[in-house]
Amino acid sequence: MMDTQTSAGAIRLGFIGGGKLAGSVIRGLVRAKYCAPSAILMSEPHEATRRTLEEDLGIIGTAENAEVAERAEIILVAVKPGVLLPMLSEIAPHLETKLVLSLAAGVRLQSMEKVAAAHFMRAMTNTPSAICRAATALARGGRTNNSELSIARELFSAIGAVVEVTEEQIDAVTALSGSGPAFVYTVIEALARGGEKMGLAWDVALTLATQTVLATESKLSPEELRKMVVTPGGTTAAGLAAMEKMKTSESLIAAVEAAAKRGSEMAQENS
Numbered sequence: 133m134m135d136t137q138t139s140a141g142a143i144r145l146g147f148i149g150g151g152k153l154a155g156s157v158i159r160g161l162v163r164a165k166y167c168a169p170s171a172i173l174m175s176e177p178h179e180a181t182r183r184t185l186e187e188d189l190g191i192i193g194t195a196e197n198a199e200v201a202e203r204a205e206i207i208l209v210a211v212k213p214g215v216l217l218p219m220l221s222e223i224a225p226h227l228e229t230k231l232v233l234s235l236a237a238g239v240r241l242q243s244m245e246k247v248a249a250a251h252f253m254r255a256m257t258n259t260p261s262a263i264c265r266a267a268t269a270l271a272r273g274g275r276t277n278n279s280e281l282s283i284a285r286e287l288f289s290a291i292g293a294v295v296e297v298t299e300e301q302i303d304a305v306t307a308l309s310g311s312g313p314a315f316v317y318t319v320i321e322a323l324a325r326g327g328e329k330m331g332l333a334w335d336v337a338l339t340l341a342t343q344t345v346l347a348t349e350s351k352l353s354p355e356e357l358r359k360m361v362v363t364p365g366g367t368t369a370a371g372l373a374a375m376e377k378m379k380t381s382e383s384l385i386a387a388v389e390a391a392a393k394r395g396s397e398m399a400q401e402n403s
Contacts, residue, residue, distance in 0.1 A: 143173045145287075146204025148197050148219070150176030150185055152360050153235055154210035156262035160291035162189045164264050175200045201226035206283065208255070210235040217247055224248035231280045233287075237306045237367065241273040241299055251275040253284055256305045257292075258313050259360055266292030267309035271299040311368035314361040318375060320345050321354040322384035329389060 144167045147154050154174070162169050169190035175197045176182040182193040194200065201207060201223040211219060213236045220227070227250040234244060234254050244252045253276050257268040268288040272281055281296070288294045297305055320341045327337030338354075352360075362368045375381070 142171060143192075143203045144168075144171035144205055145173070146200035146207045147172070147174040147210060148200050148207065149210035149235075150174045150178075150181050150193070151210060153257070153259060153261075154208070155181075155185055156259040157208065157210070157235070157257060157266075157291065158185060158189060158191060160261040160264050160266060161287070162191070163262075164290040166287065166290040173200050173204055198223050198226055201230075205230070206287070207232045207250075208235060209233070212236070213238040217243060220244060220250075221247040224250075231276075231283060233284060237303075237310065241271065245274060251277070251280055253280070254299065254302055255284065255288060256302055256310050257288060258309050260313055261291045264291045267312070268292060268294045269297045269302065269305040269309065270294060271297055271302050306367055307371060311361065311366075311371050314358045314368045314372060315375065316345060317354040317358045317361075318372065318381060319384060322381040324354075325381075326385040326389055329385060 145161070147158060150158070158172060158174065161167070161172070170192060172189075172191040173194065174182065174185060174191055175194050176185075177195055179195075182195070185191055186193045197219060207227070207230060209216065209220070209232060216234070216236050216239050220232075224247060227248045230250050232244075232248075232250040232252050234241075234252060235257060237256070241252050241254060244250075252273040254271040254273075255268055256271075257266045260266050261268075266288065268291075270281070270284050270288070285294050285296075320338075323341040323344070324334065324337040327340060328334050332340070358372075362372065
């Protein structure tokens with residue numbers, strides 16, 4: 133049975149999946165007042181996650197994917213790649229001719245179009261969407277019309293910057309803007325360590341580094357923010373492993389130290 137608490141009102145947006153990325157997008161859309169919270173319906177099997185978003189934001193939650201597919205005008209799918217196609221197949225009768233935006237990495241438009249007659253697009257975005265600083269790339273599918281592209285642009289423009297790319301470029305986008313926030317949080321942490329090494333208190337260095345990069349308004353530590361983006365075995369984890377292998381953090385700390393020493397030298401030269 134569908135959630136008996138679900139409103140009977142008009143539903144503008146439907147989210148299938150309420151995890152970290154979907155939750156960030158929902159929070160950003162509510163913050164930007166894209167539509168009334170009561171016009172957002174989200175399906176999420178984990179009750180605690182569902183209730184948190186309902187209580188925090190005033191959206192409507194359900195445990196039933198089919199309810200979202202049936203009632204929402206625009207559907208955003210944010211589930212793990214491995215379960216995306218089977219899930220779409222199950223709810224396909226409710227998706228016909230609807231605009232469906234996939235937030236999942238690694239599943240091609242052609243594969244989605246084979247299992248349902250929806251008008252699919254891919255939208256690669258990131259967790260800074262929660263504070264309306266998302267970087268989103270849209271790739272249209274074979275059935276996407278210009279009006280639907282405009283709708284998708286308007287939606288994601290409400291929570292950040294939007295570009296259009298070909299699907300062949302989506303993997304690069306996933307690495308850059310999808311995984312990129314974790315790389316930036318690592319940079320913030322390294323810059324702060326450099327400031328600490330040069331005599332600043334840790335809290336002072338971290339405040340200055342965060343404000344300088346302007347990456348987040350969250351009170352969570354860079355490590356906690358990074359964990360929010362990283363999925364074991366995923367693209368972000370691979371990128372972070374490469375950064376560690378190349379000792380990127382140590383290089384940035386050294387850069388802060390070198391710049392500080394050069395500043396001291398310049399002060400002496402101009403004294």
